[in-house]
Amino acid sequence: MNKPIQKTAVRLTVVAVVVLAWELVPRIAQISPIVLPPFSSAVAVLWERALDGSLWQSLLASLSLLVRGVGLGILIAIVMTAGCFIIPGGREVLQTLVGLFNPLPAIAILPLALLWFGFSERSMILVIVFSVVWAMSLNAYTGFSTIRPVLVDVGRNLGLRGPRLIASIYFSAALPHLLSGLRIGWAFAWRTAVAAELVYGAAGGQGGIGWQIYLDRSEFNTGGVFAGLLTIVLVGLVVEYGILNTIEMRTVKKWGMVN
Amino acid sequence: MSAPSAHPAGAPTTGGNETRQATLTVRNASIAYGPKNPVIVNNVSFDVNQGEAFILIGRSGCGKSTLLRALAGFQELRSGQILLDGKNVTTPGPDRMMVFQNFDQLLPWRTAVQNVEFAIKKAGSKGAASVRQRALDALQMVHLSAAADKFPSQLSGGMQQRVAIARALAVRPRIVLMDEPFGALDAMTRASLQAEVLRLHKEMNMTLVFVTHSIEEAVYLGDRIGLMTPQGAFDGIFPNAFQGQVDSPEGTEFASELRTRLEASAV
Structure with a gap:
């Protein structure tokens, strides 16, 4: 028996059962489509929106915010963490900051962002950056502080110090942690982005997935709401399995740094 | 049987060769972790000449690895001096390449x-x-x-x-520093790597400081062997006539004399 194949079979079965139940229960129990439309009608709405292009527009709006926010967040987190490792006493500063801000849900600072920047993209990006930065810093910090001392010695032996040592030894050595930080950070960011759109609507004129769900709800288009939820799940799967797993396979797994 | 001729630490150890500058010179080096802790390496002096394999041997915790890390520039001295080609060693650098014990x-x-x-x-x-x-x-x-x-x-x-x-x-x-690089290997692999190091040392005229706790390894590889006491001082520096021939009767005898001396120093 092949284990990975077994696992995949179990997973596909679970998905099939959920989909089948979703399709059959509303029909058999004759539940109103405003409460729970069957799977096929959610897919029909999704298909329709994919054809008329509105799905791609709202996806693009959400993802473009997400990519910019996550990218900026990662950059800030890494520069901040690396800086704190170079400057004496910096580690305590970083730990304190992470301790203060990590427990704060990013969505909670949205009202503040709106006060500062109004209903603009900048507000959304600020919130997404906030959602990424602390998780990423925490993981980068763990990665940097659990680096094998001998690798640091190897770098120092070659005359590397400060930023050069960080750039050529610490980054790669901490990559397994940086990737798990990215995993956690992106998931926070995606939820935060959708939540922000759901609660406060479109920012900067372009409506994203969350905004679409918000509109569908106000029109009692439950099929549309489900189509939005499906989209959120699908994006999650694509990023998680399509992108992040591929990066892991081609780097830290290939190098034997994680199992 | 001739007792190994020990040179007291600090005395010139390369008879007739004093005019030539040694590649590495260690003068009265003492090392401690922190100003209040006792010294781990205690007033150690030796020279390593170009093309020479110098072995530091002693029991676990005698300070041999700490001394090697100081040669690499990883560890500060409390007092004394380390000179590479006459220049003070204070920081790590690629003129002193280290081979560590860890495979990783x-x-x-x-x-x-x-x-x-x-x-x-x-x-x-x-x-x-x-x-x-x-x-x-x-x-x-x-x-x-x-x-x-x-x-x-x-x-x-x-x-x-x-x-x-x-x-x-x-x-x-200028010099290769090896810190028990074969300590975690199985016996056969260790023997083949020791042969490799000896060959490279001879073919490339590689200057080497090699830390080990194995007397056979020391006699097999070393031109000279610095024996360290558990207190971190030198018990003596012994020229080795049996490099590559540790298995010969004389080599075995020399090794056992060193072992006796090492065990006596432990008391």
Whole structure:
């Protein structure tokens, strides 16, 4: 028996059962489509929106915010963490900051962002950056502080110090942690982005997935709401399995740094 | 039977050779972790000449590895001096390449040849051939050409140590420092790597400071053997006439004399 194949079979079965139940229960129990439309009608709405292009527009709006926010967040987190490792006493500063801000849900600072920047993209990006930065810093910090001392010695032996040592030894050595930080950070960011759109609507004129769900709800288009939820799940799967797993396979797994 | 002729620590140990500057000079070096702690290395002096293999031997905790780390520039001295070609050693640098005991001293994200290339580039070591060619040449010296494109996780412990040795040699250091590099290897692999190091030492005139707690290893590899007491001082520096012949009757006898001396010093 092949284990990975077994696992995949179990997973596909679970998905099939959920989909089948979703399709059959509303029909058999004759539940109103405003409460729970069957799977096929959610897919029909999704298909329709994919054809008329509105799905791609709202996806693009959400993802473009997400990519910019996550990218900026990662950059800030890494520069901040690396800086704190170079400057004496910096580690305590970083730990304190992470301790203060990590427990704060990013969505909670949205009202503040709106006060500062109004209903603009900048507000959304600020919130997404906030959602990424602390998780990423925490993981980068763990990665940097659990680096094998001998690798640091190897770098120092070659005359590397400060930023050069960080750039050529610490980054790669901490990559397994940086990737798990990215995993956690992106998931926070995606939820935060959708939540922000759901609660406060479109920012900067372009409506994203969350905004679409918000509109569908106000029109009692439950099929549309489900189509939005499906989209959120699908994006999650694509990023998680399509992108992040591929990066892991081609780097830290290939190098034997994680199992 | 002739007792090993010990030179008191600090005295010139290379009779008739004092006019030539040693590659490495250690003068009255003492090391302690922190100002209030007792010294780990206690007032140690020795020279290592160009092309010489100098062995530091002693029991666990005698300070031999600490002393080696000081030679590499990782560890500050409390007092005394370390000179490389007459210049004070204070920081780590690629003129003193270290081979560590840990197998995991290779960068896991680089292949064997990339590990060597990395060292050549970062050390800023200049050469006529391309960096790639020099790295491949270094791997060939340790008979690892076939594994050039393997990642460290795909190599055995012995092969990883070979890559580490190739990496150290490729940057053409003034001196190679080895910290029990074969301590965690099985007996057969250890023997073949010891032979490799002895060959490289002779063929390339490699200057070497080698830390070990194995007397056989010391006698097999060393031109001279510095015996350290558990208090971190030198019990003596012994010229070794049995390099490469530790298995000969005389070599075995010399080894057992050293062992007696080492055990006596432990009391």
